[in-house]
Amino acid sequence: MQAPVRAALKSIVGDAHYRDTDGDLVPFSRDATPLFSARPDAVVFPADTREVAAVLELATRHAVPVVPRGAGSNLCAATVALHGGIVLALTRLNRVLEIAPSELLARVQPGVTSAALADAAAREDLLWAPDPGSRTVATIGGTIATNAGGLRGLKYGVTRDYVLGLEAVLPTGEVIRTGGRLHKDVAGYDLTRLLTGSEGTLAVITEATLALRPAPRTSGTGVAYFADLATAGRAVDAIISDGVLPATLEFLDRSCIRAVEEFAGLDLRTDAGALLLFGDDGEPDSVARTMARMSDSCSARGALEVTTAARIAEAEALLAARRCTLPALSRLGALTILEDATVPRPRIAEMVERIDRIAERHDLTIATFGHAGDGNLHPTCVIGSRENTGAVARAEHAFGEIFSAALELGGTITGEHGVGAAKFPHLSAQLGPDQMSLLRRVKGAFDPAGILNPGKLGS
Amino acid sequence: MQAPVRAALKSIVGDAHYRDTDGDLVPFSRDATPLFSARPDAVVFPADTREVAAVLELATRHAVPVVPRGAGSNLCAATVALHGGIVLALTRLNRVLEIAPSELLARVQPGVTSAALADAAAREDLLWAPDPGSRTVATIGGTIATNAGGLRGLKYGVTRDYVLGLEAVLPTGEVIRTGGRLHKDVAGYDLTRLLTGSEGTLAVITEATLALRPAPRTSGTGVAYFADLATAGRAVDAIISDGVLPATLEFLDRSCIRAVEEFAGLDLRTDAGALLLFGDDGEPDSVARTMARMSDSCSARGALEVTTAARIAEAEALLAARRCTLPALSRLGALTILEDATVPRPRIAEMVERIDRIAERHDLTIATFGHAGDGNLHPTCVIGSRENTGAVARAEHAFGEIFSAALELGGTITGEHGVGAAKFPHLSAQLGPDQMSLLRRVKGAFDPAGILNPGKLGS
Structure with a gap:
């Protein structure tokens, strides 16, 4: 990036809010996505809309890439500055x-x-x-x-x-x-x-x-264990068919249950093949009713055990099991790749079976948890060492196959994490060439110089 | 439209599904919007996606306008063929x-x-x-x-x-x-x-x-009368502040109440300045609770009278009052112009007062009803005769002022009816020139030849 552009940036945001030393740029070279990093030329922290507009106008005039960034907690390398340029950190606009x-x-x-x-x-x-x-x-x-x-x-x-x-x-x-x-x-x-x-x-x-x-007046939480995910899937279908749309309906597969139990010691049943966490919120009588109906659906479909939390502390413990799944898995290896392929709800068990077979074929550990209510799965690959390039390459192949499987089952390559740089190579398999061209034309309607977050959506 | 294009259309959809006689075109020259009509050159009724694609590809090649159309029941002249061309009627794709x-x-x-x-x-x-x-x-x-x-x-x-x-x-x-x-x-x-x-x-x-x-298991309906809309508005605020998001929350102003009573004889209180129809659906106990809470909120905020329907037939009668408001108003004159300016919920009463003053200034009858829960108002102007061009011109001025008032109060020129040809002249007042240009560029990304529904959004 040329000196006059750097000077202009400083004059827009003020010297104190412009950074370009190596040390300053390191934290802005990555986001929460493993395996992706790229060094921007500068980071600016604008104070308001006017400064944002001035930075963008300057960047378009000089054809300098701009990557807008919040906390950088995304999981799809959406805020990695693939083509260098300016990281536009919006953390000062925090009111x-x-x-x-x-x-x-x-x-x-x-x-x-x-x-x-x-x-x-x-x-x-x-x-x-x-x-x-x-x-x-x-x-x-x-x-x-x-x-x-x-x-x-x-x-x-x-x-x-x-x-x-x-x-x-x-x-x-x-x-x-x-x-x-x-x-x-x-x-x-x-x-x-x-x-x-x-x-x-x-x-x-x-x-x-x-x-x-x-705000809902109260909430309830329960847990059901099943011999396998296929049985848990039938319980989920039964819950939905019963006319209940609960606030929470999460599942953990066998590997996740064991990892969480080792990590947090929550007295989970490690002999189960699937754990279903269910909950609802609202008026007390309505929550009591839906909790009872969900418990009944689980029991009727062959749950090994069903418990509902009688006290808030118990509910928090159950929710903690789900919230700590990712940290628990991360502990198993130096590198954790968290994905979010999604399939129609009735295909969850089939999809997890496919994921297990793909993991086995590539000699990888892939545990799966996710949102059973909307089919949003988080297959998570744990690799012992970042230096194990063979395993990393196998994981990339395996995820390619997982995305293909999700599409075959009528799903998507990303339910909630986004495309970013990480899934951009897989996007055309889902959207097809005509829609990919259309995305580029839509991008062009907004961004004629192509400065905003290049190499990602619309590229 | 040239003969070869007509011939090509016939070969795509078949002779039986192509029409271009005067008699055939009359019903496709208008939709449900008064004051707008334009004659297309032909109407085609494709059987499937393949035929739709062939018609569009042909139209782009020959730069012939195409107006897609369902039932033509829209209220913003969205399906009037302003520039002639082909009406693409999708009524055969009805499975x-x-x-x-x-x-x-x-x-x-x-x-x-x-x-x-x-x-x-x-x-x-x-x-x-x-x-x-x-x-x-x-x-x-x-x-x-x-x-x-x-x-x-x-x-x-x-x-x-x-x-x-x-x-x-x-x-x-x-x-x-x-x-x-x-x-x-x-x-x-x-x-x-x-x-x-x-x-x-x-x-x-x-x-x-x-x-x-x-599907909700049951529903409940009630009605409350108020001395004026300002008081009714305070009751609506009280209902929402109480944490209830009901399925139904509709209001009629004084003119609407009287028109409905004359039309349908439902024993409405014609001495009231505002009628609030409220209802909810869901599980029986939850509906009973929200109905009681809404009744209480209305009473506490000075309702003249609050009734909840004990039986389905009574509830249907109350809902009929709202459903027949437009026919009741239409009966008052030969020409009924129904609009849908929308304002933030707390501004409803202020907006209806402004509408009343605007109507008075232009010597017009404008009655207002609408969705109190979301601020979506339907000011409706009734004019005795279509030949009264003076009144029609005054109505157009009045609605221009009504849209300006909605924008001043933080609202929109259209909450649910759409822009179409009818409101397109008012759109830039809401969106500003930069966004209008952007809409044109987005339109261009989809429709390079500008054949789809020209003269409306994106023009």
Whole structure:
């Protein structure tokens, strides 16, 4: 990057908010995705929309790549600066601007964390529903940019369902406002939803108006063990067929159960082939009813054991089993590759069987957990050492086969983590060449110079 | 339109499904929007996706406009062939292809009516949630193309929230498949939602995969009368603040109450300034509780009278009051112009006051009803005679002022009816010139020859 561009960046954001030493750039060369790293030329921390617009306008004029970034907690290498250039860190735009209980909405800057927004909403007895696993660190900007999911997707949907309006800066520097404060608004193309999930390739989000919900009064949690995932899958089908859309419906396969038990000592049944965590929230009588109905469905479909938590502490312990699955697996090796292929709900057991066979064929350890309610699986490969390049290469092959299997079963290569750089090579297998061309044309409509997050969606 | 194009159209769809006589074209010169009409050159009724693709490819090659059309029940002149050309009527693609209870989804062709889908879902104890007023005639293709709302928006959202995947034909003839059968799928830009609400200007929808919900076991309905809309508005705020998101929360202003009573004789209180219809659905005990809480909120905020329906027949009578508001108003004059400006919920009363003042200033009768839960208002102007060009011109001015007022209060020029040709002149006041340019570039990415529904969104 040329000296005049560096100087111009400094004058836009101020010297204190411009960094380009090696030491400064190291943490911005990676995100939470293993195996991907690339060094940007500089990192800038703008203070407001005006500075974001000035940086983008400069970057378009000089054809310098710009990678917008929140916490960098994504799992698809969406914020790795593949082509160098500027990392645009939005962490200084971190204010909750407004919580409006009478309109059930919040207005926030993109650098606010998901947990901070949830806390601000909770103080008004409101719920910020999207709850990605990374919620304590992930920013709302990144949550929107990846259309993040979470554990409550079946009942509460995904981030997209809660984005009412956006302020965003186009790569050419214009500031647009899409949507607004309304749940019903059909004036123009739905750019709000198009920007949601666009992974920083179309525009930079500088403010978001988000829908909140009344906070549920109570919640319940239970656990059921099954001999195998196929039986657990039939219990899930029975729950849904019974007309229940629960807040929580998570599963762990045999390997995950054992890893969690070794890690956290939660007295899980390690002889089981599958653990199903189920829960609901709402009014006390309604929660009691759905919990009973889910327990009954599990028992009727052959659960080895069904327990519901009588106290909050017990419920927290059960939820902890799911929340600590990834750390528990990570402990098994130096390198953990977490994926999120997704299939229609009735195909979960079949998909996990395929994953097990693929792992065996490639001599790999792949444990699978995920969201049973929406078919969103997280096959997780654990490799003993990062230097084991043979195993890393085998894992890459294995995941290629896993994505193909997901597509064969009517699924997707990514349910909630995103495409980024990590899955971009697999995207055309799902979308086909005509849609890939269309994505490039849509990208061109926003970003004529191709400066925003190049090498990813729309490339 | 030149003879070779006509001949090619006939060879694509077959002689029996091509029409171009004056008599044939009259019903396709209008939709449900008053004051707009334009004669197409031909109407074709394709049988399948392949024929749709052939028609579009031909039209792009010859630069002939194409207007996709379902039932033509939209209220924004979205299907009027402003520039002539081909009306592409999708009514022969009218099959429910699949109802999958275990996946809570339906797969349908675009010509299926909303009511037919709801009936097919109900046979499996499932709910198709979107319920636009035109549901008995409106097609699913049109419902998706306009992102239609309805009476249950506050609790159940709008059509967009239920579209999982689409098959669509680009104006250049390529067939794409967006999304799929999954609630979580972030592979690529969200073209599913971009096409939803694009009003037939980007692509032609030939198949849709739609989310269903478990059917609620029961429902309840009640009515409250208030001295004026401001008081009713405070009751609505109290209901929402109490943590209730009810299925129904509709209001009628004084003029609507009187028109409905004269039309249908339902024993409504014609001395009241506002009628609030409230209802919920779900499990019996939960419905009983929310109905009691909503009744209490209304009473506590000064309702003149609150009644809840004890029997289904009573509930139907109350709902009929709302469903027959438009026919009741239509009876007051030869020309009824129904609009749908929307404002944030706490601004409803203020907006209706402004509407009343605007109507008075222009010497017009404008009655307002709508969805109190989401601020979606339907100011409706009734004019005695279509030949009263002075009144028609005054109505156009008045609605211009109404849209400006909605924007001033943080609202939108259209909550659920769409932009079409009718509101296109007002769109830039809401979106601004930069976003209008962006819409044109997005349109260009899909439709390089500009053949799809010209003169509307993206023009």
